[in-house]
Amino acid sequence: MRRVYAVLLALCLALAGALATAGPAQAAPQTVTTGTQFTDTNGSPVHAHGGGVVKVGSYYYWFGENRNTDNTFRYVDAYRSTDLKNWEFRNHVLTEASDPELATANIERPKVMYNASTGTFVMWMHKENGVDYGEARAAVAVSDTVDGDYTWQGSFRPLGTHMSRDITVFVDTDGAGYMVSAARENYDLQIYRLTADYTGIAGLVADPWHGGHREAPALFKRGGVYFMLTSGATGWNPNQQQYATATSIAGPWTAMTNVGDSTTYGSQTAYVLPVQGSSGTSYLYLGDRWGNSFGGTVNDSRYVWLPLAFPSSTTMSMSWSPEVTVDTAAGTVSGTSATYNTLIARHSSKCADVTSQSLWARAQIKQYTCNGGTNQKYWFKSVGGGYYQLAVRGSSLCVQENASSVTQEDCDGSATVQQWSLTITGSYVTITSRASGECLDVNGASTADSAALITYTCNGATNQQWTRGG
Incomplete structure (x- = not known):
């Protein structure tokens, strides 16, 4: 009997030791909402703007900008996750105090390799x-650990004279390191090979789009094909992004081709992340919807993450999806298919409209002449039990009932003030708040532009009847 107990004890100790030394549990698939401001596991905003990701073991480490209110440099922050949704803050890996040169600096687009x-x-x-x-100038910092304090190595212009603005890095399958930066007042996009330790410039590899006026580069490799994804140079405002391909990093590279819509869904490239797992490798576009483009600051920015598709080995496409499901174990990334509708008031023939095309929470919903804008389009997302959230296409926020108004707010799947039921009568639908039982109503049955939407006792009036348009 003692021998049996001894064997059982040894097995228990071995199991405990294995559990103590094991890495994180395999991540379950997660759904990420597109166009929102992410929060970390403590509930604080994730400040990884203009950032990039490096994978170490089972963890993805996300680095990016955390700025002061005047948009100057405060920190480069590091977060980690196994599933790309639940982000744990790790460290301010580079700060204003890291070196005297950083005390009054502006640091943008940090990328770690x-x-x-x-x-x-x-x-x-x-x-x-x-x-x-x-x-x-380009700048370099180094660390012996991925999320430790980085030691400033200094800043410089590549090859002594080349301007360097928006920047990215890339490690090829042979271990060679590359840096890409916007040069000559953003009119050139140049590819440099790095020294063997990745801390210096070994030489210029290519300047394929001379005079193209491109910025925000992201370089990745799929199969034997290199892809360069970039935006135009329009400051904080989004624009039509383009990509080019090559079978050698030195070129020849193709001409740039449009991808996504005319504003890249209100975003600018930060990084393209390969997600590798048991079923293969998928590619996830990480974009910034800069707060400066809608009256805020960098730290007000939202994240636009979208799956990239590849119709052929040398072509790429990107489509809007309100949600992206990521399975890091399988290596799959997929978008949620959604139909967006306008809501047209029967009595006025005007559309439910987020005032001034605002992207901010607490913006009122009013009626306005229908114009096809994304601030007039809503995704009726089922939350079960016959109830729906109404997610605004332009802002990715949800329609919410308040005491005296209807506004858009950060989506909360458990908030009954954001849940609505639909009653269809003929060609029209009545929209009823789960919280109050009152109906979505144009205040005072007004037919004027900018009349407020409210909730009011359901009475069957035409200012409570809506048509869902395409």
Whole structure:
């Protein structure tokens, strides 16, 4: 009997030891809402703007900008996740106090790469003086651990004279490191090979789109084909993004081809993340919807994540999806199919409209002449039990009943003030709040533009009847 107990004890101890040394549990599939401001596991906003991701073991580490209210540099923050939805804050890996040069700096688009030969994590970034964009310098910092404090190595212009603004990095399958940056007042997009330790420039590899006026580069490789995805140079405002391909990083590269819609769904490229798992590798577009483009600051920015599709080995497409489901274990990324409708008031023939095309929470819903804008389009997302959330296409926020108004707010699947039931009578639908039992109503049956939407005792009037248009 003692021997049996001894064997059982040994097995228990071995199991406990295995559990203690095991990595994180395999991540379950997760759904990420597109166009929102993410929060970390503590409920704080994720500040990883203009950022990039590096995978270490089972963890994805996301680095990005955390700025002061005047948009100057505060931190480069690091977060980690196994499933790409639940992000744990790890460290302010680079701060204003890291080096005197950073005390009054502006740091943009930090990207981290791992050098397998030196065992070092190397961060490249765009550095300015915090006042204007006259420096146009690249900068480097290093760390022995992925989320430790990074040591500033200094800033410089590549090859001594080349301007360097928006920046990205790439490690090829042979271990060679590359840096891409916007040069010559953003009119050129140049590809540099890095030194063996990734901390310096070995030489210029290609300048394929000379005079193209491109920025926000993201470089990745799929199969034997290199893809370069970039935006136009329109400041904080989104524009039509384009991509090019090559079978050698030195070229020849193809001409740029449009991808996505005319504003890339209100975003600008930050990074393209390969998600590799048991079923293969998928590619996830990580974009920034800059807060500065809608009256805020960098730290007000939202994240636009979308799956990339590849109709052929050398072509790429990107479509809007309000939600993206990521399975990091399988390596799959898929978008949610959604139909968006306008809501047209029967009595006025005007559309339910988020005032001034606002992207901010608490913006009122009013009626306005129908114009096809994304602030007049709603996704009726089922939450079960015959109830729906009404998610606005333009803002990714949800329609909410308040005491005296109807507004758009951050979506909360458990909030009954954001849940609505539908009653269809002939060609019209009545929309009823789950919280109050009152109907969506144009205040005072007004037919004027900018009349407020409210909830009111259901009475069958035509200002409570709506047509769902395409």
